[in-house]
Amino acid sequence: xxxxxxxxxIAVLAVPSLAVAVLVMSADYRISAALNVGFSVVSLAAAVWxxxxxxxxxxxxxxxxxxxxxxxxxxxxxxxxxxxxAAYIGxxxxxxRLTPRILGLYHAMYQAMMGAMALxxxxxxxxxxxxGIEVATVSTVMMVGIYRTPQALEAAWKYFILGSVGIAxxxxxxxxxxxxxxxxxxxxxxSMAWTGLKASAATLDAGxxxxxFVFLLIGYGTKAGLVPLHAWLPDAHAEGPTPVSAVLSGLxxxxxxYALLRFKIxxxxxxxxxxxxxxxxxxxxxxxIFAAVMLYxxxxxxxxxxxxSIEHMGIVAFAFGMGGPLANFAGLxxxxxxxxxxxxxxxxxxxxxxxxxxxxxxDIRGLSVSHPGLAVAFAFGxxxxxxxxxxxxxxxxxxxxxxSFARQPLLAVPLAIGLLxxxxxxxxxxxxxxxxxxxxxxxxxxxxxxxxxxxxxxxLVAGLWLPDPVRRWFETVAAQLG
Amino acid sequence: MGDFAFDLAHLLSGLMxxxxxxxxxxxxxxxxxxxxxxxxxxxxxxxxWQAEVQGAGHLWITAGIAFxxxxxxxxxxxxxxxRRLGIHREIETVVGVGPTLIxxxxxxxxxxxxxxxxxxxxxxxAREDLxxxxxxxxxxxxxxxxxRNAVSQIVGFMSLENGLILAAAGAKxxxxxxxxxxxxxxxxxxxxxxxxVFRIRERFDTVDIGTLERYRGEQQDGA
Numbered sequence: 001x002x003x004x005x006x007x008x009x010i011a012v013l014a015v016p017s018l019a020v021a022v023l024v025m026s027a028d029y030r031i032s033a034a035l036n037v038g039f040s041v042v043s044l045a046a047a048v049w050x051x052x053x054x055x056x057x058x059x060x061x062x063x064x065x066x067x068x069x070x071x072x073x074x075x076x077x078x079x080x081x082x083x084x085x086a087a088y089i090g091x092x093x094x095x096x097r098l099t100p101r102i103l104g105l106y107h108a109m110y111q112a113m114m115g116a117m118a119l120x121x122x123x124x125x126x127x128x129x130x131x132g133i134e135v136a137t138v139s140t141v142m143m144v145g146i147y148r149t150p151q152a153l154e155a156a157w158k159y160f161i162l163g164s165v166g167i168a169x170x171x172x173x174x175x176x177x178x179x180x181x182x183x184x185x186x187x188x189x190x191s192m193a194w195t196g197l198k199a200s201a202a203t204l205d206a207g208x209x210x211x212x213f214v215f216l217l218i219g220y221g222t223k224a225g226l227v228p229l230h231a232w233l234p235d236a237h238a239e240g241p242t243p244v245s246a247v248l249s250g251l252x253x254x255x256x257x258y259a260l261l262r263f264k265i266x267x268x269x270x271x272x273x274x275x276x277x278x279x280x281x282x283x284x285x286x287x288x289i290f291a292a293v294m295l296y297x298x299x300x301x302x303x304x305x306x307x308x309s310i311e312h313m314g315i316v317a318f319a320f321g322m323g324g325p326l327a328n329f330a331g332l333x334x335x336x337x338x339x340x341x342x343x344x345x346x347x348x349x350x351x352x353x354x355x356x357x358x359x360x361x362x363d364i365r366g367l368s369v370s371h372p373g374l375a376v377a378f379a380f381g382x383x384x385x386x387x388x389x390x391x392x393x394x395x396x397x398x399x400x401x402x403x404s405f406a407r408q409p410l411l412a413v414p415l416a417i418g419l420l421x422x423x424x425x426x427x428x429x430x431x432x433x434x435x436x437x438x439x440x441x442x443x444x445x446x447x448x449x450x451x452x453x454x455x456x457x458x459x460l461v462a463g464l465w466l467p468d469p470v471r472r473w474f475e476t477v478a479a480q481l482g
Numbered sequence: 483m484g485d486f487a488f489d490l491a492h493l494l495s496g497l498m499x500x501x502x503x504x505x506x507x508x509x510x511x512x513x514x515x516x517x518x519x520x521x522x523x524x525x526x527x528x529x530x531w532q533a534e535v536q537g538a539g540h541l542w543i544t545a546g547i548a549f550x551x552x553x554x555x556x557x558x559x560x561x562x563x564x565r566r567l568g569i570h571r572e573i574e575t576v577v578g579v580g581p582t583l584i585x586x587x588x589x590x591x592x593x594x595x596x597x598x599x600x601x602x603x604x605x606x607x608a609r610e611d612l613x614x615x616x617x618x619x620x621x622x623x624x625x626x627x628x629x630r631n632a633v634s635q636i637v638g639f640m641s642l643e644n645g646l647i648l649a650a651a652g653a654k655x656x657x658x659x660x661x662x663x664x665x666x667x668x669x670x671x672x673x674x675x676x677x678x679v680f681r682i683r684e685r686f687d688t689v690d691i692g693t694l695e696r697y698r699g700e701q702q703d704g705a
Contacts, residue, residue, distance in 0.1 A: 127656075127657065157632075161626065161635065161639070164639060165623065165626065165639070165642070168619070168639075168642055168643060168646055169619075171646050171650075172615075172616070172619060172645075172646060172649060175612075175646070175649045175650055175653050175656070176612070178653050178656055179601070179608055179612065179653045182653060182654055182655065182656075186655075187654055187655030187656070188655055188657060189657050191655075192656075192657065205600075205601075205602075207599065207600040207601070207602065208600050208601060210600070211596065211597070211600040
């Protein structure tokens with residue numbers, strides 16, 4: 001392994017670590033917000049560099065087609081969220097909801113989470129990946145509880161308890177995988193490496209692998225927000241600062257699902273294990289329909305979009321559970337499109353909550369009159385996530401439905417019904433927010449909508465024309481997923 | 483040597499399951515913390531014995547962390563916290579002792595029934611250890627479910643993690659990376675928990691998690 005190949009990898013992991021050390025010490029919130037943006041931009045550059053250097057494998061780290069695009073997506077959304085966060089935090093300070101003292105911690109935790117997610121994605125070791133997800137959980141707990149209100153503490157406590165128990169069970173699953181591998185591969189680091197596990201999957205003890213997957217599914221499934229393991233998710237999204245909601249929905253759910261998919265590849269390599277696909281299909285469908293129905297009963301705008309995230313993770317889980325090149329392709333694309341769209345929606349929602357001083361739909365009216373720019377940006381996001389053409393979400397949802405029709409026509413029916421129920425709720429709430437008489441007390445705030453538009457343009461472009469390298473990329477990974 | 487190694491490993495991990503059950507029926511926080519300290523010290527002994535049998539030097543570190551950190555430092559700190567909050571008698575259980583212990587027995591049986599058939603070809607030393615470890619994990623979960631007091635939830639979670647370390651130590655030759663990371667995660671978890679306990683106390687004048695439920699955002703919904 002040439003040192004040149006490793007350098008970008010080290011950069012991707014070292015930049016956030018350095019950022020944590022610097023930001024913990026930073027006292028002035030303006031400087032720390034600017035530093036946060038700066039470090040995020042450098043992280044993005046490092047991720048691009050890693051992409052250029054291409055795939056390689058070491059004893060502890062693995063860069064392949066599957067994880068590199070998630071690393072890049074994470075770095076990109078991490079960067080735009082940092083830019084949004086700087087403006088958002090400034091406003092929260094003005095209104096006194098946050099104190100400058102606590103913001104050093106906030107920014108440090110933000111970078112810790114980004115670094116931990118990169119570690120989880122890039123590690124070639126199931127133990128190291130577990131450490132990454134654990135650290136990401138703990139750092140987001142700190143951020144969810146940052147407002148120190150009773151609701152925020154309740155949300156953080158619930159998230160911490162459920163997240164920790166989930167991650168503990170995932171560790172137990174990891175140990176079982178190791179025990180299965182140890183008999184064949186002789187223990188040590190080799191028995192925990194993805195590459196080794198995948199290559200020798202067929203020779204591993206099927207009973208142990210199946211048992212391990214049960215724990216891994218409960219553990220990482222909790223983090224991915226799949227019903228019925230989703231209880232922490234709406235609270236954490238609603239009570240934390242909006243930039244945290246954006247990265248939770250856009251990134252952390254993906255990373256947990258990524259971990260599950262890696263284990264799915266291993267189990268797929270051994271015909272004697274329990275079939276993983278049907279389990280994911282069922283959980284995906286239940287998540288989709290449950291969340292879509294629950295959307296109608298939500299009166300809090302952030303909670304509403306948190307349930308929408310559960311819905312979309314359900315669609316993704318369904319697609320991967322279905323399997324095959326087309327469904328996997330659709331799943332990968334939907335994961336990407338959902339991340340971009342949902343984080344953009346949360347940016348807009350953050351601005352909306354700040355101008356209307358409320359997160360309740362009942363208090364949010366007539367934004368098209370009072371804040372036309374914000375209303376347009378929000379409408380783009382909601383129309384995209386509802387699955388209307390020409391946005392990328394439409395393409396990926398269409399592919400999920402059509403691949404399901406081709407393979408299992410009966411399953412396409414509940415899938416389509418779930419999508420329609422969700423669609424109705426989104427359009428209904430969109431009308432609520434856009435039309436009606438605005439409250440004169442709304443703050444006349446000029447929000448920076450650049451991050452929203454950057455995301456929405458990418459989603460729009462992907463819906464109209466998927467660039468060839470990206471398409472080939474998705475196809476390679478889809479084939480790998482089996 | 484073989485038989486003795488086997489028996490002592492079983493004795494120690496079996497004792498951990500028993501102490502997990504004892505944890506379940508403590509009705510005073512101070513007594514519960516003492517039982518937890520015994521739980522962690524047993525873990526230290528069990529991991530130490532695995533280190534000796536497997537000839538795995540790095541496991542001694544894990545044993546030391548379990549014994550000193552979880553057996554002495556954390557219980558002492560929690561004792562201090564309990565004294566400071568003046569809550570040493572408060573334990574609110576959701577389910578009575580009888581049903582809890584019956585559930586505990588059922589979970590232990592479940593752990594053995596699930597692990598033993600699945601590990602037929604595994605190293606026999608690891609095999610029973612994994613079964614007992616799973617039982618300890620499940621009992622820790624049960625404790626977290628049946629207690630509403632924040633401190634007892636912390637103890638339940640830490641006893642759950644003791645089960646994880648027992649499992650990791652039983653898996654022959656599992657790299658050090660993982661054990662240390664688990665120990666660190668306990669440390670971080672403890673800090674976070676500690677912070678939250680004080681914050682909750684500040685806000686609500688109690689550490690009963692039930693009080694928090696009043697503030698659940700969901701109740702505003704359905705309008």
